[in-house]
Amino acid sequence: MAEAQKKRLTDIGPPHYEQFLPPVIKKNYGQWKYHEILKPGVMVHVAQGGDKLFTVRAASPRLVSVDKIRDYCDLADKYCGGHLRFTSRHNVEFLLTDEKNIDPLIADLKKLGHPVGGIGNAISSIVHTQGWVHCHSAATDASGIVKAVMDELIDHFTTMQLPGKLRIALACCLNMCGAVHCSDIAILGIHRRPPKIKHERLRKECEIPSVVASCPTAAIRPATVNGTPSVEIIEENCMFCANCYTVCPSLPLNDPLNDGVSIWLGGKVSNARHEPMFSKLAVPFLPNNPPRWPEVVGTVKDLVELWAANARKYERMGEWIERITWPKFFRMAGIEFRKEHIDDFKHAGLTYKRSVHLTY
């Protein structure tokens, strides 16, 4: 049956999106006039011609079984003519044209264990990485911390009581597949000890020049160890980024005793009001304490509440701290300012305070 064998297809690219769009979107593509948030997790887009599209946004654990996706499909079939989408923050969105279906859909989502919210001045789902579920370089788990943090912050997902938007992201190592570096609150897995060199394996597994070149602080030098080519590490130059481990499996940094989590604040990507900003270090180290990471959850919760109680309307975390100044923030948050907070990488001097615009 060689003839019946289907031709091997390659480079076809993704399916064209148009076949997946609901009729109301096809009809009004590029013709939307305005939108309104009707209640937490529900918005309506109104087209120039008056057509309405209702969106119901629900939380998702991101790590979902195919049976859960089938549950989503059942709801989409029941209420949305089979149409649904996902957001850039891993929420699932149901697209409706009949307003009467909104509340029954929300009730069904509730039964399924999926809260509705994440729109407007709220916390949306946490963008995160794989962690111990699927990654070799993770300094902490991702899904577990996210679950524990969102269990605590869920009221800020399902209501819109915050001053502005709050975006939390988690990356389980400095590779930052979750690109946490521009989030209101970034939770970042970190190592604190240099690689343990597996000399006997390194020669076989790794290219020594690439390993040497991989180090941003030139802490790695070629060396002969027991007559075999390997590398040595100038430990005081190592800042535990694990980039060498990415190119060389013989340089593991994972260390249950010393790995943990750092917390960064005040980044944003939107251009609204203030230009996009990087997140800045607030808490240098919190321990890995599975399964529910109480120190991380408590710190994040406190920071959210501090911002919520003190920021002005629309002010994102970084805009608020910039207005009140970082020293005042550290005092208000009760966080000790330490040596780790002061940058010492490239262009660090640009981050020093170069004026007397200070708060006392």
Add this chain to the structure above:
Amino acid sequence: MAEVTYKTPKLDELEKGPWPSFVKEIKRAAQKSPMANDLLGQLELSYTEKIGHWKHGGIVGVMGYGGGVIGRYSDAADKFPNVSHFHTIRINQPAGWFYTSKALRVLCDIWERHGSGLTNMHGSTGDIIFLGTSTDHLEPIFAELTQNGFDLGGSGSDVRTPSCCCGMARCEWACYDTMGACHDFTQHYQDELHRPAFPYKFKFKFSGCPNDCVASVARADMSIIGTWRDEMQINEAEVKKYADGGLDIFSDVVLNCPSKCMKWDGKTLHVDNSSCRHCMHCINVMPKALAPGKDRGACILLGSKAPIVEGALLSSVLIPFIKMEPPYQGIKDIVGRIFELWSEEGKARERVGEFIQRVGLGNFLEAIELEPMAEMVAHPRENPYVFYEEYFEEGEAGEEEEKK
């Protein structure tokens, strides 16, 4: 059929609480997949020992492709043999992440036949992620995916799967057709996407307005962000309705304008459009009254990335404004010159942004044949260490001809 065979007291704690539980999802998959069951066992071990149990990815993939599959192997395969191979497959999502239930069910069926039944909807870059299969299933999965119209995404040093906001499909602020552009670019760069040949990864992200819902300014080597260059549209009657409805236009809108280009006299909103920075704040607050102008296009920025290797970068302006019209040839020409230069001169694992930092934006622009523009910098240089390239030869001072 399979079942959960491990005791997981630590993970069970994460089944509690109001947020949807990933542990429940793994357990649900474990009802059908021994792989998902062993994942549960290994994850409980990680939770006990506070360390991961995955080895570095090996080189696995489908024939003719260099990307799209991430090899993953357990370092505890003696205890958890069903995850000794646990490869990830990245599948290029449809632009804007819109689906029909029919298409999703097809993907679910394929994955149930050939893998753990666990997915990410979606991964950080935007792909549909199938988590966990063995090498012998890769070709059959690929065949079934392509027969159903899906293809693999990027991984390694290639064009990574482009992503975009929902744009014109469901947003009045879309200044260009993000989904159209994303799909077009994805199709155009299929070879670069599937066959890694660059110094490192290259990401495109398409956002329809300066709110940047796909975080392109932070997460894409090329960030294509919609904007406009004429006057914003104002509906005076709706402005009045917002004011009558209790919105404090002076505090909430005017005071938050970064360029102070607005005035509110209690009746009319005056905007000095020549000073507007297109930040979106006022439009976000009054979506019925204000809208981007009609002469719409995009600002193209280049070079953002996470910290590894030389530090995190935000993208910076490359083209202040360009009309976004298929087939986007002007942009593709510039991308082509960037790819050529960076492939030739970039160091291994050097992103475009780091390459620009190393060679200097001025030199980079010269090499890709773009003129320097004031929009490209936050401010001109502060230091006088200028590499002057133009000067007079002795005896020529005052003559018109300059040496270069």
